[in-house]
Every structure is written in structure tokens, then in C-alpha cells.
Amino acid sequence: MSNVLAWDVGLVGAWFPTFMLVLFTTLLVLRVFQGRPKNFPPGMMILPVVGSLLSMPFGPSVEMLRGLRKKYGDVASFAIFGNRVVMVSGPKLIKETFSRKNTADHPDFMFGSGKNIILTNGRTPNIGIIATNGQLWQEQQRFFLRHLSGLGFGKSSFESLTTDEIAEFIDVLVKEGGRPIEMSHLFHRSVINVLWTLVMGKRYPYSHARFNEMVKDFFVPADFNPLSPDQHIPHIFKVIEYIPTHRNGLKSLKKMCSFIKEEIKEFMTNEELNNGDNFTALYLKEIEKKENPNFNLDMMKGVIVDMFMAGMEPTSSTLTTAMYLLGKHPHVQSRVHEELDEVVGKERCPSFYDMEISLSWDKRVAAAFDLIVSLVADRVPEATNPAFSGRTADHHTTEALFPSFRRLPYVKATIQEVQRTFNLPKFSLPHITNEDCKIGGYDIPKGTWLLINLDDSHKSPEYWKNSNEFDPQNFLDENGKYKWNNAFMPFGTGKRICTGEQVAKQTLFLFFTHVMQKFNVTLVKEHSPIDDTSPLFTRPPRYTASFTCRSTCD
Numbered sequence: 188m189s190n191v192l193a194w195d196v197g198l199v200g201a202w203f204p205t206f207m208l209v210l211f212t213t214l215l216v217l218r219v220f221q222g223r224p225k226n227f228p229p230g231m232m233i234l235p236v237v238g239s240l241l242s243m244p245f246g247p248s249v250e251m252l253r254g255l256r257k258k259y260g261d262v263a264s265f266a267i268f269g270n271r272v273v274m275v276s277g278p279k280l281i282k283e284t285f286s287r288k289n290t291a292d293h294p295d296f297m298f299g300s301g302k303n304i305i306l307t308n309g310r311t312p313n314i315g316i317i318a319t320n321g322q323l324w325q326e327q328q329r330f331f332l333r334h335l336s337g338l339g340f341g342k343s344s345f346e347s348l349t350t351d352e353i354a355e356f357i358d359v360l361v362k363e364g365g366r367p368i369e370m371s372h373l374f375h376r377s378v379i380n381v382l383w384t385l386v387m388g389k390r391y392p393y394s395h396a397r398f399n400e401m402v403k404d405f406f407v408p409a410d411f412n413p414l415s416p417d418q419h420i421p422h423i424f425k426v427i428e429y430i431p432t433h434r435n436g437l438k439s440l441k442k443m444c445s446f447i448k449e450e451i452k453e454f455m456t457n458e459e460l461n462n463g464d465n466f467t468a469l470y471l472k473e474i475e476k477k478e479n480p481n482f483n484l485d486m487m488k489g490v491i492v493d494m495f496m497a498g499m500e501p502t503s504s505t506l507t508t509a510m511y512l513l514g515k516h517p518h519v520q521s522r523v524h525e526e527l528d529e530v531v532g533k534e535r536c537p538s539f540y541d542m543e544i545s546l547s548w549d550k551r552v553a554a555a556f557d558l559i560v561s562l563v564a565d566r567v568p569e570a571t572n573p574a575f576s577g578r579t580a581d582h583h584t585t586e587a588l589f590p591s592f593r594r595l596p597y598v599k600a601t602i603q604e605v606q607r608t609f610n611l612p613k614f615s616l617p618h619i620t621n622e623d624c625k626i627g628g629y630d631i632p633k634g635t636w637l638l639i640n641l642d643d644s645h646k647s648p649e650y651w652k653n654s655n656e657f658d659p660q661n662f663l664d665e666n667g668k669y670k671w672n673n674a675f676m677p678f679g680t681g682k683r684i685c686t687g688e689q690v691a692k693q694t695l696f697l698f699f700t701h702v703m704q705k706f707n708v709t710l711v712k713e714h715s716p717i718d719d720t721s722p723l724f725t726r727p728p729r730y731t732a733s734f735t736c737r738s739t740c741d
């Protein structure tokens with residue numbers, strides 16, 4: 188017995204100092220011994236080691252973040268272990284802050300760098316667009332924008348591939364004959380097919396087994412919480428798949444990654460697709476040129492996965508929410524029907540033509556001048572093709588250059604009001620400062636996480652006529668004309684604004700107008716309303732609805 192005890196003591200004696208040393212080094216790496224720096228924004232108590240976790244052991248909830256904004260104003264802070272987080276609120280300060288280079292980086296988080304580790308079997312976390320920064324990010328983002336535009340995006344070919352997909356979708360609704368439809372995944376297949384055609388040059392039939400299997404539990408942003416304390420432990424992503432609480436969320440991520448990997452493998456053996464007019468073929472050609480080693484197969488996989496992850500669910504869930512809100516607000520639905528009947532009529536389908544009006548040349552020149560000035564002043568992303576991307580700091584400029592939806596002001600107001608009400612990315616993706624800087628007069632050290640408070644911009648009565656209701660009047664003036672609101676930023680803002688903004692806007696427009704032109708939507712059963720309890724992203728409502736043909740169905 189005494190021998191066993193002596194052995195135990197010996198073991199503890201050997202391991203304890205090692206354990207303490209490892210713990211101490213980890214905490215040092217975590218920068219946990221720092222409290223609140225001088226002239227740091229006000230906010231929750233920040234203690235060494237734990238940061239603000241004594242008051243929020245599981246990380247901040249939405250209510251806490253809303254409370255912080257109320258109590259401390261436009262710039263408020265807290266910390267998760269040694270990671271200090273600053274939440275920036277107020278449209279003016281948000282736009283000013285996130286148009287700068289020093290706030291344009293993304294930190295490591297699960298569906299950024301974490302999923303890249305899975306995707307490359309541990310080779311690298313820094314691939315794609317979401318999880319890269321600096322030059323690496325810029326090259327990929329530029330390639331993405333340049334080639335999507337080259338593939339006909341914004342031109343009629345994107346329109347025709349989307350309308351073909353919508354036609355198939357509408358067939359499905361017609362065949363249902365007004366029977367209640369479970370809405371959770373209804374738009375997924377069609378939205379994936381639109382993206383897939385751009386990226387891989389092919390679509391899937393609705394009966395494709397592997398495709399349907401992947402769609403069933405597609406990645407949902409709200410399943411991941413980058414503010415959860417465990418995600419702030421360095422190198423956690425290397426072992427995250429072994430942590431039981433993350434297994435479920437990771438399941439969909441892994442499924443999507445392995446589906447895309449398989450597809451790329453198949454693509455590379457298919458000569459017709461390889462020579463086709465699609466994003467993957469263009470990317471492979473860029474790799475073959477061997478001009479830039481940053482264009483390689485890992486990077487290509489990363490960009491493709493990011494496109495799907497960032498693009499599919501937000502677009503599909505916005506459409507799901509649109510149908511729900513119109514079912515709940517029949518007077519809005521009637522007004523949408525009226526405007527479509529009046530402007531588009533029953534004989535033809537809505538098209539990009541209905542998104543645009545011609546603008547006088549003097550206005551275009553003035554808007555182009557604004558754009559150049561803002562580019563020179565480095566207030567906006569180095570847009571390689573601003574004409575395509577419309578990535579300006581000031582949406583008025585974009586609106587003037589590329590006026591959209593003005594033939595259908597009520598429809599435009601309704602789609603934007605859906606996005607405002609749904610409020611999908613409540614705090615955008617987290618950013619991180621890449622040098623010491625100032626925000627709202629406070630000193631922000633390099634390495635501080637930043638949250639963009641879109642939640643406040645979209646919901647505060649300070650910025651909206653009728654902030655608590657679903658009301659398209661929020662985007663209309665007293666004469667019923669469409670009115671841009673500077674607080675509206677569903678795609679984020681500044682340098683890191685959503686790369687797929689234009690794809691998303693046009694996809695939403697076409698799906699929404701085609702379905703509305705042809706159907707009355709009625710809510711049959713509401714299982715759960717819009718759920719905004721997850722800290723960064725909102726979940727769409729769960730419901731069944733019926734689609735009955737209007738006279739324009741045939």
C-alpha cells in the first residue's frame with residue numbers, strides 16, 4: 188500500500204510542475220494576464236485570465252450585447268479569456284470604422300479557419316476568402332469577383348440560368364396543387380443549383396441521391412457561435428472534432444466539405460466541364476499558368492466551399508422568411524401582386540429589366556466621380572471591377588450608378604424589409620484589428636476582435652419609421668418612392684462586405700418576383716417563428732405553407 192502511495196506521490200511530483208508550466212504558457216499565449224488597457228472603450232469588467240467570463244460563462248448572449256449597446260453607446264467592450272472584443276454601433280461609425288484597412292481582417296473562427304483544417308486534412312487553415320487576410324485574401328476576392336462577372340453574372344446568361352432553375356421550382360409548386368409544404372429546405376436545392384451552375388457548370392436533378400443527402404442537413408450559420416469561449420482557446424480547431432458539443436455542428440460542415448471534394452475530383456476528370464465556361468475551370472487554368480503559387484488546389488477548394496457556405500443558406504433562408512412574412516401580412520402580399528401585375532403584367536416573367544431604370548448621364552458621371560474619389564481616399568475596397576461589384580463605401584453611389592428595382596419600388600422595399608426584419612447576420616462576421624488604431628476616440632490595440640452591430644442598425648427606432656413591425660413603408664417615402672436608408676447593411680459594409688452581394692440581390696429578386704407573380708402564399712402551420720437567440724446569426728422560421736396559383740400560373 189505504502190508503495191502505491193509513494194508511486195502516486197512520485198507521479199504527481201513529476202507531472203504537477205509540467206502541468207503548471209503548460210498551463211502558464213497557454214495562458215500567456217492567450218494573453219490572459221491583460222486586463223483593460225488605457226483608453227479602451229467602456230464595457231463589461233475585464234479581468235486577467237478570464238476576461239469577462241465571470242459574468243457570462245458561456246459567452247455573450249444577444250440580450251447581453253443589446254444591453255451593452257444601451258448602457259455604453261456606440262463603442263462597448265468585453266473579453267473572452269484574453270481576447271478583447273469591441274462592439275461598434277451606429278451606421279456612421281460602423282461605415283467609417285470598417286472602410287479602413289486596419290479593421291478588415293477576420294480572426295480565426297470555426298467555419299473560417301476551423302473548417303479549412305478539416306478540408307485540407309490539417310495542411311492549412313488559411314485558404315479561401317473568409318479565413319484569409321491581407322494580400323492572400325485580396326487576390327482570391329478579386330479573382331472571385333472578376334470571374335463571376337466574366338461568367339456572365341450581371342448579364343443575361345446569369346439571368347437565364349436562374350430563371351431556368353426557377354421554372355423547375357415553380358413546376359414543383361404547381362404539382363403540389365396547393366397542398367401544405369414543409370418550408371425548411373424548399374429553396375435549398377434551387378439556390379444551390381444556381382450557385383453550382385456558376386461554379387461547376389452543372390446542376391443537379393431534384394432526384395439526385397447524394398445531392399439530396401447533402402441538402403438535408405446543410406450548414407446553418409446559427410449552429411456556430413464564434414463568441415463561444417471554447418473557440419477562443421488557441422489551436423482548438425485542430426482538436427475540435429473530438430469535442431462532443433461540437434460534433435453536431437461539425438457534421439454538416441464535414442458533409443458539405445466531403446461532397447465538394449468529391450465533386451471537384453469528378454470535375455477534374457470530366458473534359459467537357461474542364462473546358463466549360465465556369466468558375467472552377469477558370470480557376471484550374473489560373474493554377475496551370477503557375478504565375479502565382481497562391482493559386483493552388485487547396486485554395487480553390489477553400490474558395491468554392493466558402494461560396495457555398497456563405498452563399499447558399501443566407502439566400503435560401505431569406506427566401507423562406509420572405510414567404511413566411513408575406514403569408515403573415517396578406518396586405519403586403521396584395522400590394523406586391525398589384526405592383527407586379529401593373530408593371531410586369533401576366534404575359535411575361537419578371538426580369539433584370541424590371542430591376543433597372545435608365546439614369547441620366549450627368550447623374551452617372553457624378554456617381555462615378557464619387558466612386559473614384561472614395562477609391563483614392565482608400566475608403567472602399569480595392570474593387571477591381573466596381574462596375575460589377577458595386578462595392579462602394581456609400582450605397583447612394585452604388586444606387587445611382589446601378590439603380591435597381593426602381594421600376595418596382597414596392598417590391599424592392601418589401602425584399603429589403605424582409606432582410607431588415609429577418610436580420611440574419613446580427614453582428615456580421617467578427618473582424619480583428621491588424622494594427623493599433625482608434626475607434627470613436629478610443630485606443631484599440633492590434634489583435635482586438637470587432638463586432639459590427641447590424642442588429643442595432645436594423646432594429647433601432649432611431650433609424651426606422653416603424654422599426655418593430657414588418658412594414659415596407661420603412662423603405663418608401665410619402666409618395667411611395669423607394670428611399671435608401673443608410674442604416675441598412677445586411678451584407679455588412681466596407682472592405683469585407685459580402686463578396687456575393689450582387690449574386691444574392693439578383694437571386695433574391697428573381698426568385699421572389701417569379702414566385703409572387705404566380706402564387707398566393709398562405710401560412711398553414713407555424714412551428715416556430717424567426718429565432719434570433721443565437722448570438723451572431725438568426726434562424727429562419729419553421730412553418731408549412733400552401734402555394735395556390737394566381738391567374739398567371741400557366
Ligand code: HEM
Nearest residue numbers: 316317497498501502612615616678679683685686687691
Ligand atoms: C441574402 C444573402 C446573403 C447575405 C445576407 C450575406 C451576408 C454576408 C455578410 C454579413 C458577410 C460578412 C461581411 C463581413 O465580414 O463583415 C458575408 C461575407 C461573405 N459572403 Fe455573403 N451574404 C449573402 C449571400 C452570399 C452569396 C450568394 C455568396 C456567394 C456567391 C456570398 C459570399 C460571401 C463570401 C465569400 C463572404 C466572405 C467575404 C470576405 O471574407 O471578404 N454571400 N456575407
